Amino acid sequence: MPASISELRRLLGEKFPAAELRPGGILPTGLAAVDAAEGGLRRAALTEWYGSSGSGALFLQAMLRMCVREKCFAALVDAGRSFEPVGSPPSTLKRLLVVFCGEAMQAIKSTDLLLRDGNLSLVILDLQMVAPGTLRKIPTSTWHRFQRLLEQTTMALVILTPQPIVEGAQVRIAAEGNWTLATQRRWRGESIQEMAVRIFPKRTVLRAVA
Amino acid sequence: MFGVIFLPNFHLQTVLRFREELRGKPVGLLSCGTRIADGGMSRNGGTDSGKKAGLLEINEAAARAGVAPGQTSPQALARCPALTILSRSLVQEQAAQAVLWEMAGSLSPEIEATAEGICTVDLQASRDRDWATIGRRVVEALEKLNLRAQFGAGPNPDLAFLAARHARPVLVVQTPAAFLANLAIHELDPPPELFSVLRDWGIHNLAQLTSLPRGNLMDRLGPQASRLWERAAGQFTRPLRLMRPVEEFVEAFEFEYEVETAEPALFLLRRFLDQLILRLTNAYRVAGRMTLTMLLTNGSAHERDFTVPSPTGDGDVLFRILQTHFDGLQLDHGLVGVRLRIEPALAERQQFQLFESPLRDPNRFGETLGRLAALVGTENVGVAEVLDTHRPDSFRLVAPRFEEVGEGTSREDLTVGLPLRRYRPALPAQVRIVRHRPVFVVSEKAHGAIRESLGPYRASGDWWETNRWTTEEWDVEMEDGSLYRLMRNDTGWCVEGSYDEKFSGFRIQFSERAPPPPTASASLLQTHPLNPEP
Numbered sequence: 164m165p166a167s168i169s170e171l172r173r174l175l176g177e178k179f180p181a182a183e184l185r186p187g188g189i190l191p192t193g194l195a196a197v198d199a200a201e202g203g204l205r206r207a208a209l210t211e212w213y214g215s216s217g218s219g220a221l222f223l224q225a226m227l228r229m230c231v232r233e234k235c236f237a238a239l240v241d242a243g244r245s246f247e248p249v250g251s252p253p254s255t256l257k258r259l260l261v262v263f264c265g266e267a268m269q270a271i272k273s274t275d276l277l278l279r280d281g282n283l284s285l286v287i288l289d290l291q292m293v294a295p296g297t298l299r300k301i302p303t304s305t306w307h308r309f310q311r312l313l314e315q316t317t318m319a320l321v322i323l324t325p326q327p328i329v330e331g332a333q334v335r336i337a338a339e340g341n342w343t344l345a346t347q348r349r350w351r352g353e354s355i356q357e358m359a360v361r362i363f364p365k366r367t368v369l370r371a372v373a
Numbered sequence: 374m375f376g377v378i379f380l381p382n383f384h385l386q387t388v389l390r391f392r393e394e395l396r397g398k399p400v401g402l403l404s405c406g407t408r409i410a411d412g413g414m415s416r417n418g419g420t421d422s423g424k425k426a427g428l429l430e431i432n433e434a435a436a437r438a439g440v441a442p443g444q445t446s447p448q449a450l451a452r453c454p455a456l457t458i459l460s461r462s463l464v465q466e467q468a469a470q471a472v473l474w475e476m477a478g479s480l481s482p483e484i485e486a487t488a489e490g491i492c493t494v495d496l497q498a499s500r501d502r503d504w505a506t507i508g509r510r511v512v513e514a515l516e517k518l519n520l521r522a523q524f525g526a527g528p529n530p531d532l533a534f535l536a537a538r539h540a541r542p543v544l545v546v547q548t549p550a551a552f553l554a555n556l557a558i559h560e561l562d563p564p565p566e567l568f569s570v571l572r573d574w575g576i577h578n579l580a581q582l583t584s585l586p587r588g589n590l591m592d593r594l595g596p597q598a599s600r601l602w603e604r605a606a607g608q609f610t611r612p613l614r615l616m617r618p619v620e621e622f623v624e625a626f627e628f629e630y631e632v633e634t635a636e637p638a639l640f641l642l643r644r645f646l647d648q649l650i651l652r653l654t655n656a657y658r659v660a661g662r663m664t665l666t667m668l669l670t671n672g673s674a675h676e677r678d679f680t681v682p683s684p685t686g687d688g689d690v691l692f693r694i695l696q697t698h699f700d701g702l703q704l705d706h707g708l709v710g711v712r713l714r715i716e717p718a719l720a721e722r723q724q725f726q727l728f729e730s731p732l733r734d735p736n737r738f739g740e741t742l743g744r745l746a747a748l749v750g751t752e753n754v755g756v757a758e759v760l761d762t763h764r765p766d767s768f769r770l771v772a773p774r775f776e777e778v779g780e781g782t783s784r785e786d787l788t789v790g791l792p793l794r795r796y797r798p799a800l801p802a803q804v805r806i807v808r809h810r811p812v813f814v815v816s817e818k819a820h821g822a823i824r825e826s827l828g829p830y831r832a833s834g835d836w837w838e839t840n841r842w843t844t845e846e847w848d849v850e851m852e853d854g855s856l857y858r859l860m861r862n863d864t865g866w867c868v869e870g871s872y873d874e875k876f877s878g879f880r881i882q883f884s885e886r887a888p889p890p891p892t893a894s895a896s897l898l899q900t901h902p903l904n905p906e907p
Contacts, residue, residue, distance in 0.1 A: 215873050215874065215875055216794050216871060216873060216874040217791055217794075217856065217871075217872055217873025217874070218873075220791065220792040220793070220794050220872075221791065221792065223792070224788075224792050236732070236775050236778075243794070244797045245794040245795055245796065245797070245870070246757075246794075246795075247766075247792060247793040247794065247795045247870065248757035248759055248768050249759050249765075249766070249767065249768060250788060250792065250793075251757075251759075251788070251792075252788070253758075253759065254778075256756060256757045256758070256759070257756055257773075257774075257775075257778045258775070258778055259756065259757070260742075260754070260755070260756060260773050261754070261755065261756065261757050261770060262745055262749060262753065262754050263749065263753040263754075263770075264749055264753070265749070269748060269749055272748055273745055273748060273749060276741050276744050276745055276748070277741065277745075279741075280737055280738055280740075280741035281733070281734075281737075282732045282733055282734060282735075282737060282738040282741070283732075283738075291794075292794060340873070341854075342791060342854075342856060342872065342873050343825070343850055343854075343856075344825050344826070344827050344848055344849075344850045344856065346790065346791055346856075346872075347789070347790040347791060347827060347848055347856075347872070348789065348790070349789065349790070350787075350788070350789060351788040351789060351790060351791070351792070352788075354790075354791060
């Protein structure tokens with residue numbers, strides 16, 4: 164007999180891995196590594212994507228393609244005002260609501276509004292171009308509040324950061340790529356798939372056994 | 374059969390429509406007011422400005438206190454110190470008149486605007502012959518719109534009008550002779566001379582008048598007396614002066630004092646919406662667009678249009694749209710009037726597609742967009758629309774129209790290279806050039822020796838305009854592996870953006886993961902338009 168609830172949870176997780184509960188479902192990303200490990204982005208959950216700025220920009224491009232593929236709509240809250248739409252196909256841009264913010268706290272408020280709205284499938288909060296000092300000033304309660312808001316929706320929230328700062332992220336994805344100028348001559352889709360990612364799910368919830 | 378909808382004390386009722394706090398209290402109305410001018414609102418003097426204004430209408434509470442129409446304000450206040458004296462508002466009268474016409478139009482297309490607060494309807498084509506039920510329905514509907522109405526029905530327009538005047542609140546005249554018999558002569562508004570003669574003869578009611586021979590009466594008092602006899606006998610009929618009311622859903626209110634906070638305006642707007650939605654529902658319509666006009670103390674008006682993303686008849690949704698606007702609103706002058714106009718639309722019937730995820734609540738999304746615009750500025754929210762030019766950073770954010778987004782194309786597979794993260798504004802830089810290539814850069818972000826560079830990518834445009842531009846761009850790789858785009862234009866060098874900026878304080882280790890296999894396409898290298906010259 165298992166001695167504690169956590170032990171029982173672990174035991175059930177090992178015996179019935181398919182019973183793992185993803186409360187809001189999954190949003191397939193099209194990124195092979197992410198989809199293989201998690202099936203995609205967890206809906207109703209907060210995901211943190213951290214790494215170099217190039218990896219964040221490529222992830223955003225992957226999400227634009229996902230929106231066309233899944234016929235859904237997304238929002239980008241850009242705290243660094245760095246999003247470059249020139250070069251992206253208009254069909255993908257039409258599915259992305261862009262919110263340029265002048266500062267990090269404005270971006271946090273904008274994200275809050277979008278999460279409360281609950282209409283979109285995906286919200287991306289891009290904090291990768293924000294100075295680390297400013298990021299550290301964001302209260303950690305913000306991320307917990309976001310998670311609580313998400314749990315009432317089927318939205319997925321991805322926060323792009325230069326380093327792991329989001330406390331309470333349900334999934335943390337580290338991304339890196341050794342890009343050189345030679346990458347500028349390659350298909351963007353190939354660069355997206357070749358990103359090296361590691362996934363750290365924080366916790367899983369087991370379906371209650373009847 | 375004809376019907377008449379009669380709004381007693383019409384002018385006073387229109388002023389009291391949104392003044393619940395004055396119900397049951399003595400109120401008198403002075404005959405001076407305001408009017409809508411050319412679709413907007415502007416204050417001007419009343420029709421009888423310049424002479425001492427008397428009370429035009431009073432309510433029952435004022436009448437009980439001894440106040441009578443025609444008294445001046447001091448006279449009325451002497452009799453009833455608690456009397457509230459209000460001014461006429463032509464703006465509100467027009468709105469109430471539109472409500473009346475609309476209600477009449479729901480009974481029959483043949484309606485006549487008989488007078489202010491009086492509307493005559495030709496009911497002969499009506500299938501429903503239960504005139505009393507029709508009348509009660511009209512009275513109840515108008516009561517919901519804060520208007521007390523009386524309904525009368527009779528075989529001719531004049532009889533219907535007399536019935537409406539005596540209705541409590543509905544009266545259908547089945548036997549005209551019995552109804553008219555006890556009415557006083559003055560109910561028919563006879564000419565003063567004729568009325569005086571009849572009074573001298575001892576004729577006080579219509580039964581006494583109709584007992585006189587009609588021919589003899591005409592011989593002695595002329596054709597006017599003959600027409601009066603016909604009306605008294607219920608035999609006079611006339612064609613209606615038909616009108617076609619414009620379907621306009623407007624409510625307006627003018628404050629008696631300057632308002633400096635949003636609460637009174639929002640309070641009124643909520644009531645406006647309740648009334649307008651009732652009217653829209655009666656017309657089987659929903660709100661497609663709203664126009665809010667606020668009259669300011671300096672005579673100007675603040676006007677704003679709101680497109681309802683998904684036309685709706687939900688008052689809460691519409692109110693939230695207005696409330697969101699007030700959240701970030703600051704006016705330079707006080708508010709003296711508010712007007713809300715709704716453009717009706719047909720309700721949308723949307724069939725969701727099986728695999729598509731449209732917006733669940735477009736109105737809520739529109740409201741969120743409004744809040745975002747208030748937070749970050751209208752120019753910073755929207756869907757990116759790339760402009761038809763090669764000038765760098767040429768795009769604009771437009772309002773999203775997610776409901777019109779069609780299928781995507783596969784063109785995205787043709788994009789090449791890493792996406793740029795643009796610095797806005799571009800960072801000024803000093804660049805050292807050796808053999809026509811940048812080799813060293815000094816700037817806020819990129820600083821140091823350049824390991825490798827691709828370029829130049831030259832572009833120019835608008836040379837036929839005064840704002841012509843020329844750029845030369847370079848993609849550069851720094852010693853630390855960061856990738857940037859440099860640009861030279863008329864003002865000098867700058868760092869336009871980065872492709873990949875290494876974060877110095879943190880580095881992820883992937884020792885256990887094999888590096889991805891090289892999959893560069895040879896054909897791509899030959900066809901890529903950005904392929905630099907060898």
